[in-house]
Amino acid sequence: MLRRLLAATVTVAAVGFSAVQAAPTQAVVPKAAGAVFPSEIVKQDFPDPDVFQQDGTWYAYSTNTKWHVPVATAASAEGPWTTRGEAMPGGPSAAWAKPGRTWAPDVHPNSDGTYTLTYTAWHQESDKQCIGVAIATAPLGPFTPVGTEPLICPVDLGGAIDANTFVDRDGTRYLVWKNDGNAIGKPSTLWLTKTTDNGTKLVGADKALLSSNGIAEAPDLVQRDSRYLLFFSTNGYNDCNYQTTYATATSLTGPWTVQQRPLLTTQSFDGNVCGPGGADVVGDKVFMHGWVNGSRHLYVGDVGWANDWPVVRGSRVRTEAESGQLNHCVLRENSAGASGGKAVGYIDFADSWVENRVFAPVAGGYTLHVGYANGSQGTASHTLSINGTSQGSVSYPFTGWNQWRQSSVPVTLRAGWNTVRLGKGTLYTEVDYLELQ
Numbered sequence: 001m002l003r004r005l006l007a008a009t010v011t012v013a014a015v016g017f018s019a020v021q022a023a024p025t026q027a028v029v030p031k032a033a034g035a036v037f038p039s040e041i042v043k044q045d046f047p048d049p050d051v052f053q054q055d056g057t058w059y060a061y062s063t064n065t066k067w068h069v070p071v072a073t074a075a076s077a078e079g080p081w082t083t084r085g086e087a088m089p090g091g092p093s094a095a096w097a098k099p100g101r102t103w104a105p106d107v108h109p110n111s112d113g114t115y116t117l118t119y120t121a122w123h124q125e126s127d128k129q130c131i132g133v134a135i136a137t138a139p140l141g142p143f144t145p146v147g148t149e150p151l152i153c154p155v156d157l158g159g160a161i162d163a164n165t166f167v168d169r170d171g172t173r174y175l176v177w178k179n180d181g182n183a184i185g186k187p188s189t190l191w192l193t194k195t196t197d198n199g200t201k202l203v204g205a206d207k208a209l210l211s212s213n214g215i216a217e218a219p220d221l222v223q224r225d226s227r228y229l230l231f232f233s234t235n236g237y238n239d240c241n242y243q244t245t246y247a248t249a250t251s252l253t254g255p256w257t258v259q260q261r262p263l264l265t266t267q268s269f270d271g272n273v274c275g276p277g278g279a280d281v282v283g284d285k286v287f288m289h290g291w292v293n294g295s296r297h298l299y300v301g302d303v304g305w306a307n308d309w310p311v312v313r314g315s316r317v318r319t320e321a322e323s324g325q326l327n328h329c330v331l332r333e334n335s336a337g338a339s340g341g342k343a344v345g346y347i348d349f350a351d352s353w354v355e356n357r358v359f360a361p362v363a364g365g366y367t368l369h370v371g372y373a374n375g376s377q378g379t380a381s382h383t384l385s386i387n388g389t390s391q392g393s394v395s396y397p398f399t400g401w402n403q404w405r406q407s408s409v410p411v412t413l414r415a416g417w418n419t420v421r422l423g424k425g426t427l428y429t430e431v432d433y434l435e436l437q
Contacts, residue, residue, distance in 0.1 A: 033365030034410035035437040037272040037314035038288065038301035041079045042072055047237075047289045047296035048104040048162075048218060048278040053077075059139045060287070060298065061087060061117075064102040068092065069119065071140055077285045077300050084140055092121035093132050093145035101129060104218065104278070107139065108165040108199060116199040117143045118163040118175065123150060128159030129180055133200050146200050152177055152193070158184040165199055166192075166221040168252070173199060176209070176219040176230070187211045190219045190232060192252060210247055210256045218244075218278045224308040228252060231263070233277035240266040240291060242275035246310065261318070264288060268315040270437070273299055284361070286312055304361025304415070313361045314437060316369070321431040324356035336402045338432045339371060345430040347382065353423040358436045360413040368420065369408045370394050371432035375401035381425035386411055387418055394422065396429045404432055 046062040053059075058074045060081070071087040074080060087107075091099045103120040110116060117134040130153035134143035152160040157179035164176040173195050181188040189211040194203040209230060210216065218233040227248045235241040244264040247256040262268070264276040264286075273290035276299070280287045286303045289296040302313040311317055321344045322331050329352045335343040344354045360366060374380045374396040381393045391411055399405050411420075422431060 033412075035270070035314055035367040036302075036365060037269055038276075038286075038290075038299040038312075039078055040290075040292070040297050041074070041077075041081050041300050042083070042298035043292070044083070044297065045295035046070060046072070046083075046298040049280055049287045049289060049298050050104070050106045051077075051280050051282050051285075051287045052107065052109065053282065054109055054139065057139075059107065061105040061107050062289075062298070063104055064100070068099060068102045069105045069117065069141075069143065072298075073140075077282075077287075081298070087136075087141035088117065088119070088134055088143040088145075089141070090144065092119060093134075093147065093150075095145075095148035096124060096150055097121035097130070097132060098124050103129065104162045106163050106165050108167075109139070110198045112198070113137065114198060115139055115143070116165070117141075118151070118165060118199060120161040120163065121150075123153060123155075123159065126153070126155045126159065128153070128155055128183070129161045130155075131160045131163050131175075131177060135198070135200070151200070151202065154179050157181055158186055158188075162218050164219050164221060165195075166223075169223060174221075174252075175199065175202075176221045178217045178219065182215050187213050188216050190216055190230065192221075207253065209254065210258065220280050222281050224305060226250070226308045229281075229308075229310065230256060231279050231281060233279070234262070237275070237277060240274040242277040244277055244279040244288065263310060264312060264315050268437075270316075272314065281310070286310075302361040304359060306359035306417070311359050311361050313366075316435045316437045317358070319356050319358060319434045319436070321354055321356065321371075321433055324354055326354050328352040329354060332430065335430070335432070337404050338373075338402075339404075340433075343373070343430045343432045347422065347424055347431070348428060350424055353421050354431055355419060355421040356434055357417050357419055358413070358434065359417055360415055360436070363413065363415040366411050366413050367408050367437045368394075368411045369406045369435040369437060370396075370422070371404055371406055371435070372396045372399070372429050373401055373404050373432070374399050374427070374429045375403075376427035376429070378427055380427035380429040382422040382429065382431075383425050384409065384411075385421045385423070386413065393425055401430070406435075 067086040069087040101122040130150035136143040220231040245262040330346040
């Protein structure tokens with residue numbers, strides 16, 4: 001039998017309770033459509049989006065194009081979207097700003113029926129970018145700038161950009177913003193500042209949330225039951241390396257922990273969105289821009305919350321195989337080249353299986369990618385069941401042991417948590433990880 005010799009230091013999975021679980025139901029394999037990626041909903045330049053829904057209408061705003069503050073509307077997040085033209089026809093405040101670099105608008109509905117637009121504009125005196133504020137009585141505008149000075153303008157720190165309004169559950173209102181340090185060779189910090197009077201005035205000191213010697217920008221602060229999540233973009237915005245990651249904290253004052261894996265990248269979407277950045281999370285939707293033929297178009301995707309951790313449909317999420325339940329198989333330590341240095345092997349018997357849980361933001365089609373190594377000198381396979389029902393098998397072309405590759409199959413999942421089981425098929429294969437997309 002062409003199998004690797006069992007290493008001296010292995011951990012055999014407990015058989016007890018796991019061994020007596022029922023075998024997967026043998027049923028007709030559902031037809032699975034595979035991964036669903038974010039939809040391109042505004043097919044023209046519409047970067048740095050800010051989106052909200054009110055009274056059955058979705059409103060989206062972007063960095064200046066041929067308008068100072070472009071605005072679009074739709075009856076649903078997926079569209080169809082219609083561009084409505086200019087939300088701030090007079091442009092940024094002539095008292096301190098000049099037109100041409102009006103970036104990253106943030107529009108927030110106020111309890112008195114007005115709307116506050118916080119925008120980034122070109123500061124006349126310093127030639128830096130600074131943050132200003134405007135008010136309107138309707139979401140389409142016209143927005144009129146407030147005051148004769150910028151709201152936030154730390155020139156010595158490179159200026160200020162990318163304001164994001166956040167209202168805590170106790171009603172306290174804040175702006176999250178970035179000092180544009182990377183523009184002058186200094187660190188960039190994401191700051192939190194309390195506001196009042198519908199976001200037109202600042203209260204108290206600025207609180208630093210996190211800093212970077214590179215680029216950290218486009219913050220979007222979200223509160224869930226168990227934690228706060230601060231989404232932000234990294235790398236240069238001008239190519240497909242732009243991406244979205246996030247940090248978490250149990251308190252607004254921190255400490256904030258940046259996650260090891262970015263949430264949205266060109267690679268995690270298999271190239272279907274180029275440079276996904278400027279993300280705005282609105283309930284169970286996430287809006288982002290991506291490059292298309294030299295312009296940044298607007299996309300929307302589904303987002304779900306796995307115990308308050310974000311999962312975006314179409315963006316790969318990895319689960320290490322060894323983190324699941326193992327039955328009559330082996331956790332192989334020190335697996336050279338494997339993700340995390342471990343893999344699951346010896347899925348060799350009729351009652352052998354490895355079982356992991358994966359999270360689907362919505363019900364429907366996904367792609368399951370399995371990291372594997374096959375030294376059997378032929379194509380091997382595992383049986384595949386999801387939530388106790390057979391969905392066929394996964395085939396693994398020959399690679400050689402410790403030569404890790406991926407095999408991908410379409411699957412159908414229910415919304416929320418799903419159980420994926422790989423069992424004995426033909427020949428022999430070791431499993432490194434599962435990626436759901």
